[in-house]
Amino acid sequence: MxxxxxxxxxxxxxxxxxxxxxxxxxxxxxxxxxxxxxxxxRVHQSKLGDHLIDLGPNWIHGTGTNPITDIAEQTKTTLEDFEGNQAVISMDGNPLDDDEAAKISNFFWITIEEAFEYSNTHKATIPPERSLFDFYEEKVEKTDFTVEEKKLCIELCRLWGAYVGDPIERQSLKFFCLEECMDGNNYFVASTxxxxxxxxxxxxxxxxxxxxxxxxxxxxxxxxxxxxxxxxxxxxxxxxxxxxxxxxxxxxxxxxxxxxxxxxxxxxxxxxxxxxxxxSYGRLEKVYVTFPRAFWHNKDPATNAGAKLSAYERPTFAQFLDPAYAKGPEGILWNQECISLAALPAHCAHPTLLFYTYGPCSTYIVSKVANLDPKSQEYFKFLDDFLRPFYSRLYGYSESSPECKPLALMATQWQNDPYAGHGSYCNFQVGxxxxxxxxxxxxxxxxxxxxxxxxxxxxxxxxxxxxxxxxxxxxxxxxxxxxxxYGLGRVGMGIERDDSLPSAGVKRLAD
CATH class of the missing domain: 3.50.50.60 (FAD/NAD(P)-binding domain)
Incomplete structure (x- = not known):
């Protein structure tokens, strides 16, 4: 022109x-x-006590040609590749042993990979009403797991909601392939x-x-x-x-x-x-709680020389399966997942737990804090009452210890924010x-x-x-x-992107 x-x-x-x-x-x-x-x-930070925290994205998904990873490197942003140390708290509030937790977690992630491939291969014929949960449940039934292990697998899979912002029963299997990320590691942005x-x-x-x-x-x-x-x-x-x-x-x-x-x-x-x-538009929210000390991290590597700490004694992630010891409102699933920010590199670490909430649970929390002053005792009490049944199940908790009493709490409220579209980010639901x-x-x-x-x-x-x-x-x-x-140049633009998905095995140019 x-x-x-x-x-x-x-x-x-x-x-x-x-x-x-x-x-x-x-x-x-x-x-x-x-x-x-x-x-x-939706990229925004706030102070929780003395600590800077992300209210929006915490992660960089995929490496290789990822420009956000490149920018992180240029700006000396600290990234953490979390691996291992996943504590799983069972429905009765007791930790699973590491072998059992690893068994059901490995099954979950293997099945997720199989679901990506199945969605890519059979997308044209999968009924729109079929969910990821339907696929997963069928896979569980075909295993030789015990009845208890199958139950644990089903409860663990519900934590998929913490990735997409809505329950796994709402996740479309037909378009589950659109949830697939770039190849490479997923990095937590430790320095925000x-x-x-x-x-x-x-x-x-x-x-x-x-x-x-x-x-x-x-x-x-x-x-x-x-x-x-x-x-x-x-x-x-x-x-x-x-x-x-x-x-x-x-x-x-x-x-x-x-x-x-x-x-x-x-x-x-x-x-x-x-x-x-x-x-669809997801409902992922976060609740941060910070303490005087990370009581859930066992600092003593061992009373026995050479002994290894369990995931429960020094967790990076903690997953709380549908808790019999803490019930939310009728009909709302109350399982939770959190990350220990004490597990970050030393210069970024702080004694804080980051809980991810989603779906009806997150909507309930957001509705309750909407009209509360974040500096008020009422706000603090509501969030602490919500989280205490979970953090009190972690290693090292003592009801009488001052180190186990929160200093500050903060809940995101993206669903109350019209400029965020009253939610978090897109997802792909049944139908x-x-x-x-x-x-x-x-x-x-x-x-x-x-x-x-x-x-x-x-x-x-x-x-x-x-x-x-x-x-x-x-x-x-x-x-x-x-x-x-307008016949302008392409200064600053990277390579042409395509719509290839790792599990599809073919290249497809993005429109």
Missing amino acids: GKKPNVAIIGAGLSGLRCADILIQNGAQVTIFEARNRVGG YKVILDYISRAALQHADIRFNQPIVKIDSVAPQGPNTRHNTTLTTATGETHTFDEVVVSCPLGWLKRNKSAFTPELPPRLTQAIDSI LRQGDRDIEVLRAGLGLDRGVWFAGEHTAPFVTLGTSTGAYWSGERAAGQICQL
């Missing part, structure tokens, strides 16, 4: 920031409208995402016009005024201001799109509306019929027809859907689409 486009980006999360970076490098004029008073979107976010946001903060506290309430595409012209798109802010641009990139979360389809004029095409409605095509429709957006493009983790290459890497790559892809349309 020959002209330098004037581009608006709605949202300053990872996808919007990366999109801005690429557009700026290739000569576009960029304005970002951000509803919050900060950049980062803060410096990674600083790095990704630098170009936008320096060279884009970022307008904070400016929610967009209307996205109006104006028809071309002549045969050789394109649509203009006018944005209306919550205060009634209007701004017109050549192109608009909507990097808002999928949950926001679900609730704000009416913001688009003309109304969205039926197939795009169907895609937005069909992909989904065209999940892969839905993602492709979201990626295509309305760019060529209306000058409205989409970015965000829900538009990522299949292997990075729902991840920070996916958000980053999606912003790069949306910027590339605009650069190509």
Whole structure:
């Protein structure tokens, strides 16, 4: 086209920031409208006592060509490759021995790999109503495990919800392949995402016009005024201001799109509306609790020379199977999973447990703390009453010890946050019929027809859907689409991404 486009980006999360970076490098004029008073979107930190914690993503999924891993290395961000030391607390509150825990855990992960392969191979014929739980349950029944071992396997598998944000019974088997991650290790970001976010946001903060506290309430595409012209798109802010641009990139979360389809004029095409409605939005939340000391970590390697500590005596992960000793509201599964942040490298370690909650349980917690002051005793008591039945089952707990009494607690509330889309990230639930095509429709957006493009983790290459890497790559892809349309360069862009999945064994270019 020959002209330098004037581009608006709605949202300053990872996808919007990366999109801005690429557009700026290739000569576009960029304005970002951000509803919050900060950049980062769902990537955000807070202080818990003296410790900095991530309220959003904690992990980098996959290595190799992962740009977030590369940025972590450049910024000297500390990553931890957690392995082993998985304590499993049974339904009666007692720890399983390491061999038994390893047996059921290994079975779970082997079955997950088999389910990925099965989903990839038989996606066309798997009924939409069939769940991952159905597949897993059948696999359990075919084993020669004891009745008790089978029961433990079933209870352990429910912790899949802590990965996707909703119960395993809701996980689509047909499109389970879309939950598959990049090959390579999964790293916990021990020193938080803060410096990674600083790095990704630098170009936008320096060279884009970022307008904070400016929610967009209307996205109006104006028809071309002549045969050789394109649509203009006018944005209306919550205060009634209007701004017109050549192109608009909507990097808002999928949950926001679900609730704000009416913001688009003309109304969205039926197939795009169907895609937005069909992909689900997860309910993953976190609760942090910090103590004077990590009482659950046995610091004495042994009273016997050469003795090895059990996973229970020094856990990295602790999984609490459906607890008979702690019941939530009727009908809500109350199993829990936590990570010990005392197991991080020494300069990042602190005596804190990070609990992941999901589905109805997380929704219940969020609803209870929604109207409480986080500094109030009522807030503290509610969260402590929720967590105490679990942390009190860990090694070293003593009810009378001051070291076992929490200093501070914090619960995320993404489901109460309209700018996060009232949730965490996309997932793929039973009933989904065209999940892969839905993602492709979201990626295509309305760019060529209306000058409205989409970015965000829900538009990522299949292997990075729902991840920070996916958000980053999606912003790069949306910027590339605009650069190509206007004949701009490809400065700063990486290699072309594809939709290959590790278990599929074939290459498939991303749209």
